[in-house]
Amino acid sequence: MVSGDKISRRKALKAISNAAAAGAIVGAGVVGAIGGFMAGSTTGGAQQTVTETRTREVTKTVTATETVTAGAPTGGNPIKIGFEVHRTGIGAVYGKWYERTTLAAVNLINEMGGIDGRPIELIIEDDGTDPQRGAQVVEKFALEHKVDFILGALFSNVVLAAAPRAGELKIPYFAVSEGYHVPSGKLNRYSFQPGITDVRSQTQAVAGWIVENLGKKITMIFPDYAFGYNHRDWFGKAARDLGGEILELIPIPPTETTFTKYFPKVPADTEVLYHVMVGPAVLTFVKEMGEFFGAKRPEIFGFIDSLEGVAIDSPGLEFLEGTYFWEAFPRYLDGYDTPYHRFFREKVGVDENGADVNDPKSVATYSHMFSCWETLFIIKETVEQSGYTRRSPEDYRAFIETLENFRWFNEGNQHPQGAKLFNGRLHQCFGQQFISRVENGRLKTVYRTKIEDSVYESDVDYTKQPL
Amino acid sequence: MHAANKGFGKVLAVHIGVIAGFFILQFIVPPFHAAMLTRIMVLATYAIGYNILLGYTGLMSLGHAMFFATGLYAAGLSVIYYGLPPLEALLLAILLSAVMSAAMGAITLRTSGVFFLIVTMIFSQVFFLTTLYFNVITGGEEGLVLTRYLKPISLGLFSVELTDSAVKYNFALIIFAIAFLFSLWLTRSPVGRVLVAIRENEERAEMLGYNIYKYKLLAFTMSGTISGMAGAAYALAFAYIGSALASILYSINPLLWTLLGGAGTTIGPIIGTGLMIYIIDFTSGITTSYLIVVGVTLMLLVLAFPPGIVGAIRRRWLRWLP
Numbered sequence: 001m002v003s004g005d006k007i008s009r010r011k012a013l014k015a016i017s018n019a020a021a022a023g024a025i026v027g028a029g030v031v032g033a034i035g036g037f038m039a040g041s042t043t044g045g046a047q048q049t050v051t052e053t054r055t056r057e058v059t060k061t062v063t064a065t066e067t068v069t070a071g072a073p074t075g076g077n078p079i080k081i082g083f084e085v086h087r088t089g090i091g092a093v094y095g096k097w098y099e100r101t102t103l104a105a106v107n108l109i110n111e112m113g114g115i116d117g118r119p120i121e122l123i124i125e126d127d128g129t130d131p132q133r134g135a136q137v138v139e140k141f142a143l144e145h146k147v148d149f150i151l152g153a154l155f156s157n158v159v160l161a162a163a164p165r166a167g168e169l170k171i172p173y174f175a176v177s178e179g180y181h182v183p184s185g186k187l188n189r190y191s192f193q194p195g196i197t198d199v200r201s202q203t204q205a206v207a208g209w210i211v212e213n214l215g216k217k218i219t220m221i222f223p224d225y226a227f228g229y230n231h232r233d234w235f236g237k238a239a240r241d242l243g244g245e246i247l248e249l250i251p252i253p254p255t256e257t258t259f260t261k262y263f264p265k266v267p268a269d270t271e272v273l274y275h276v277m278v279g280p281a282v283l284t285f286v287k288e289m290g291e292f293f294g295a296k297r298p299e300i301f302g303f304i305d306s307l308e309g310v311a312i313d314s315p316g317l318e319f320l321e322g323t324y325f326w327e328a329f330p331r332y333l334d335g336y337d338t339p340y341h342r343f344f345r346e347k348v349g350v351d352e353n354g355a356d357v358n359d360p361k362s363v364a365t366y367s368h369m370f371s372c373w374e375t376l377f378i379i380k381e382t383v384e385q386s387g388y389t390r391r392s393p394e395d396y397r398a399f400i401e402t403l404e405n406f407r408w409f410n411e412g413n414q415h416p417q418g419a420k421l422f423n424g425r426l427h428q429c430f431g432q433q434f435i436s437r438v439e440n441g442r443l444k445t446v447y448r449t450k451i452e453d454s455v456y457e458s459d460v461d462y463t464k465q466p467l
Numbered sequence: 468m469h470a471a472n473k474g475f476g477k478v479l480a481v482h483i484g485v486i487a488g489f490f491i492l493q494f495i496v497p498p499f500h501a502a503m504l505t506r507i508m509v510l511a512t513y514a515i516g517y518n519i520l521l522g523y524t525g526l527m528s529l530g531h532a533m534f535f536a537t538g539l540y541a542a543g544l545s546v547i548y549y550g551l552p553p554l555e556a557l558l559l560a561i562l563l564s565a566v567m568s569a570a571m572g573a574i575t576l577r578t579s580g581v582f583f584l585i586v587t588m589i590f591s592q593v594f595f596l597t598t599l600y601f602n603v604i605t606g607g608e609e610g611l612v613l614t615r616y617l618k619p620i621s622l623g624l625f626s627v628e629l630t631d632s633a634v635k636y637n638f639a640l641i642i643f644a645i646a647f648l649f650s651l652w653l654t655r656s657p658v659g660r661v662l663v664a665i666r667e668n669e670e671r672a673e674m675l676g677y678n679i680y681k682y683k684l685l686a687f688t689m690s691g692t693i694s695g696m697a698g699a700a701y702a703l704a705f706a707y708i709g710s711a712l713a714s715i716l717y718s719i720n721p722l723l724w725t726l727l728g729g730a731g732t733t734i735g736p737i738i739g740t741g742l743m744i745y746i747i748d749f750t751s752g753i754t755t756s757y758l759i760v761v762g763v764t765l766m767l768l769v770l771a772f773p774p775g776i777v778g779a780i781r782r783r784w785l786r787w788l789p
Contacts, residue, residue, distance in 0.1 A: 143499035226609040
């Protein structure tokens with residue numbers, strides 16, 4: 001259950017009547033939040049018995065713009081949610097799993113009785129991972145489908161193109177991206193990212209562990225564009241603040257297909273090589289890194305973004321054995337084995353190794369896709385607490401102000417990744433992160449950060465913007 | 468010549484009718500389609516610019532994203548970093564696009580045929596990578612949002628906001644109308660006729676005493692400038708600039724829009740742009756393989772109407788269409 005500073009204005013009785021169905025979701029509430037703050041030790045979440053709501057497994061593939069109301073309660077006008085997904089284009093691997101996760105959450109919410117007794121009607125549109133089309137899809141949701149809310153995009157360029165249009169059309173837009181765009185203040189009062197932490201907080205959270213456990217002398221290899229710069233700037237600052245030293249910054253142009261010439265630039269006294277390479281060339285990058293360093297390598301730390309949707313034991317990735325990765329949510333269940341995590345996996349249809357239960361070769365984009373699930377439950381809770389009933393300035397004001405007043409999203413089946421601290425001024429959540437080591441061709445989680453490790457100060461205050 | 472002048476009233480009426488039609492449509496169509504038309508008018512302006520080079524001069528470029536993005540970044544960055552009001556930013560963007568296209572034309576027009584195609588593409592890719600390289604300024608592939616920097620457009624006694632959908636629509640309409648009427652004027656002008664002569668038979672035009680390089684450069688500059696104006700309009704109307712809009716896809720798009728609608732016709736690029744955007748929007752709602760559907764549709768249309776839709780109409784029924 002989501003808690004907030006603002007007490008539910010109504011629906012308490014309805015919530016009680018729904019409690020049986022929602023029992024699995026209510027779960028551990030406050031205990032989960034405390035669990036989040038008690039993290040910072042070797043992993044292993046609280047083992048609690050919860051009553052699971054049995055819902056059918058979601059394996060349906062939707063291949064078109066489609067209205068989904070599966071499992072919906074029969075009464076009430078539906079709450080329409082537009083889901084902007086990368087079905088095609090460079091983000092399609094993520095899009096496939098984002099869609100699957102979203103469908104699972106919608107089915108579950110509908111089987112629980114919907115949102116405030118109203119079924120969710122999910123309308124899906126492909127944005128082609130294209131900024132121009134991303135903004136167009138927002139227009140379509142707002143003006144043609146007349147949705148109540150938009151569950152937004154993953155790729156930062158699409159979010160940055162689409163969210164301003166949502167702001168102009170005055171419709172809440174929920175990014176599920178991890179980009180440092182919402183908390184940077186670039187967007188608007190209608191844009192939120194409550195379901196996943198941003199890259200600034202992620203790098204800050206892991207910097208302490210890296211400096212303390214792997215080494216203080218760090219060389220960074222990163223793509224020579226915005227994604228890489230976020231890491232360069234935010235990780236570099238955090239590492240230096242914690243006593244680390246950035247020996248060398250090695251940006252690699254996005255068009256590069258071979259990396260051999262960059263490795264000699266790594267200073268010999270480097271203790272930690274920090275890499276965040278992404279894209280199709282990442283396999284080549286790993287192979288050539290292995291050929292260059294061989295057995296005499298520094299400690300290596302990377303972000304799992306490089307290998308989302310890719311099996312860790314794929315041929316060519318052998319060199320990663322013994323190296324470390326950041327994960328937002330462990331791909332392997334034993335990395336954070338909680339009842340809520342198991343529940344989430346079961347509903348989405350992911351096995352204990354992070355792959356499709358029906359196809360072990362289809363590896364999920366597991367570290368990011370939970371954001372869709374958690375965001376949908378946040379929309380549900382905010383609607384129910386704010387008394388939102390229809391698309392009107394008054395109801396949107398109540399919805400947004402209610403959400404801005406939330407402080408915690410407690411760990412439970414609604415928030416299986418862990419508790420989230422929500423900053424209503426930034427419209428951004430903060431949460432725990434995971435560090436995993438590659439052992440025997442799989443990821444073994446070795447550390448879980450505390451929520452406060454990821455929190456940073458900011459002057460951004462969206463609440464000052466008019467509605 | 469005389470016959471052509473005689474039919475000009477009809478031609479002008481059609482063109483004014485297209486502009487008037489767009490103006491009226493905003494009061495008739497549902498809001499979503501008004502938003503689509505806003506986008507179509509901005510992108511059709513880009514196609515009109517492209518058509519000057521391809522349709523009227525016979526030069527196929529694969530590098531026009533460079534000019535679209537020049538306008539996009541000139542307008543967007545001047546708004547963000549120098550606080551220019553939208554109209555000043557637009558004028559600056561048009562000026563810089565003219566300079567950029569003249570400079571690029573001076574270099575690339577030393578080649579011809581497939582080499583011209585490749586050289587324009589290479590320069591455009593260099594431009595694209597430059598926007599990534601200077602990420603700190605341009606925002607790179609993530610891009611930058613203009614919303615909080617955009618000042619109202621001052622119109623004497625009152626001012627209007629580009630965030631307003633109606634203002635956005637009419638801003639796009641004005642930009643589109645300028646480009647559309649300019650292309651009409653060009654086709655009727657002596658310069659336009661020389662360009663067509665170059666397209667039809669370059670050697671003959673040269674033997675008649677025309678400085679081919681000079682006219683091609685002029686066409687290239689006009690084409691790039693209008694493309695840049697469209698880019699600036701995009702940045703201002705949709706409040707976003709990013710490297711994706713400088714990628715090769717945005718060089719291919721105006722080529723497809725122009726070919727579909729009818730290269731060498733003034734109305735063709737508008738029909739092509741509108742049709743393509745609606746086809747993509749419609750088919751993406753049916754299948755994830757919508758690009759295959761779009762491709763097959765394009766092939767069928769090109770087979771049925773080799774000179775493009777408006778080109779075919781002109782050939783069969785309305786020979787007076789420019």
